[in-house]
Amino acid sequence: MTHLTSSAAQTFKSLIRLLTPYQRPIALPALNTAVLWRTTLTGAMALTAAACGEVQPETDAGADNAPSQEASEVNVYSGRHYESDITLFNTFTEKTGIKVNVIEAGGDALIERVVREGDASPADLFITADAGILWRAEQREIFRSNNNEALKARVPAQFRHPEGKWYGLSKRARIIIYNKEMGLPEGFRNYDDLANSDNVETICVRSSSNIYNQSLLASIIAHEGEAVAEAWARGVVANFARKPQGNDTSQIEAVAARLCRIGIVNSYYVARFVGSDDADKAAIGDKLGVLFPNQEGRGTHINISGAGILTHAPNAANAERLLEFLLRDESQEAFAIGNNEYPVVASVAPSGPVAALGAFRADDLPVATLGANQHSAVQIFDRVGWP
Ligand code: FE
Numbered sequence: 417m418t419h420l421t422s423s424a425a426q427t428f429k430s431l432i433r434l435l436t437p438y439q440r441p442i443a444l445p446a447l448n449t450a451v452l453w454r455t456t457l458t459g460a461m462a463l464t465a466a467a468c469g470e471v472q473p474e475t476d477a478g479a480d481n482a483p484s485q486e487a488s489e490v491n492v493y494s495g496r497h498y499e500s501d502i503t504l505f506n507t508f509t510e511k512t513g514i515k516v517n518v519i520e521a522g523g524d525a526l527i528e529r530v531v532r533e534g535d536a537s538p539a540d541l542f543i544t545a546d547a548g549i550l551w552r553a554e555q556r557e558i559f560r561s562n563n564n565e566a567l568k569a570r571v572p573a574q575f576r577h578p579e580g581k582w583y584g585l586s587k588r589a590r591i592i593i594y595n596k597e598m599g600l601p602e603g604f605r606n607y608d609d610l611a612n613s614d615n616v617e618t619i620c621v622r623s624s625s626n627i628y629n630q631s632l633l634a635s636i637i638a639h640e641g642e643a644v645a646e647a648w649a650r651g652v653v654a655n656f657a658r659k660p661q662g663n664d665t666s667q668i669e670a671v672a673a674r675l676c677r678i679g680i681v682n683s684y685y686v687a688r689f690v691g692s693d694d695a696d697k698a699a700i701g702d703k704l705g706v707l708f709p710n711q712e713g714r715g716t717h718i719n720i721s722g723a724g725i726l727t728h729a730p731n732a733a734n735a736e737r738l739l740e741f742l743l744r745d746e747s748q749e750a751f752a753i754g755n756n757e758y759p760v761v762a763s764v765a766p767s768g769p770v771a772a773l774g775a776f777r778a779d780d781l782p783v784a785t786l787g788a789n790q791h792s793a794v795q796i797f798d799r800v801g802w803p
Contacts, residue, residue, distance in 0.1 A: 551787020
């Protein structure tokens with residue numbers, strides 16, 4: 417981690433204000449209170465690391481983060497890319513007067529950026545999908561603990577960090593889809609059935625470099641141990657209908673096109689097709705059957721989108737207010753539905769297409785434990801030849 421002296425930090429901040437040609441401030445149509453700084457980090461990380469100059473707080477609160485010194489703004493680094501999130505941030509600004517500045521990029525790229533910026537980082541809140549990414553962020557020590565009782569009361573313990581380093585904001589399930597015309601193989605109910613030797617050349621799934629698969633395997637390690645998890649992964653590889661490729665959407669399209677009978681995907685991808693206004697996409701959704709695995713056992717694997725306040729946050733109190741706001745009932749519904757996810761607050765019911773997929777029994781494994789098995793999961797994927 418980079419630690420700059422105070423004067424070096426000022427020089428750094430002066431420098432980075434000059435280096436912003438690739439950032440495009442976009443005035444939002446509904447309100448101009450929030451500004452979205454869309455950045456492209458891939459291939460330009462050395463430069464984009466400096467690009468945060470445009471979202472510098474007006475005051476330099478320094479390391480003490482005293483609320484009285486905070487600018488009336490909060491700087492969000494987000495791995496989520498939904499207009500509905502921006503609409504929520506605008507509502508927050510309207511209610512509080514606190515401006516929300518957003519930089520969007522991939523979760524891992526944003527972690528690297530925060531680490532490189534060190535104590536000169538303007539970032540207050542990091543939002544990302546998947547507890548596995550939150551774990552990676554935690555390992556880089558970019559979060560501070562926040563044990564606000566209001567936050568803890570809203571987010572079930574299963575979906576937040578035990579020391580308050582991050583909080584879940586929405587949930588997703590990793591489910592099994594199948595081509596309705598082809599049907600599921602007889603008796604197929606659980607993740608284990610994906611590894612059954614009766615099901616050769618049936619499965620489409622994305623690469624093991626993807627965090628969703630790493631977290632799923634991490635959950636199997638947590639429940640059944642490494643040996644069983646490895647045997648499972650080996651069995652799934654033996655049943656591939658094609659070499660892993662594309663994202664979860666690709667698996668859906670392949671299942672609909674009968675390239676494979678079965679797919680492993682996150683729930684929101686399915687909801688996007690099933691609930692689509694686009695006739696072609698809805699037709700693909702019509703071809704899909706949905707199985708929530710392990711309903712008679714531990715339940716279906718659950719993951720989250722979540723957020724944590726950063727160690728060097730200049731506007732930590734504002735970030736805490738934004739977190740509280742995102743966990744209110746009204747925000748929860750909007751935040752979840754923006755990506756067809758399930759609200760994390762238990763009293764808020766799922767809505768939209770994802771609700772139409774039906775109620776199901778969810779695995780109660782604390783998502784904070786997934787990271788602990790991530791390294792083992794990656795090693796297993798390598799050993800069994802899951803590309
Ligand atoms: Fe996704």
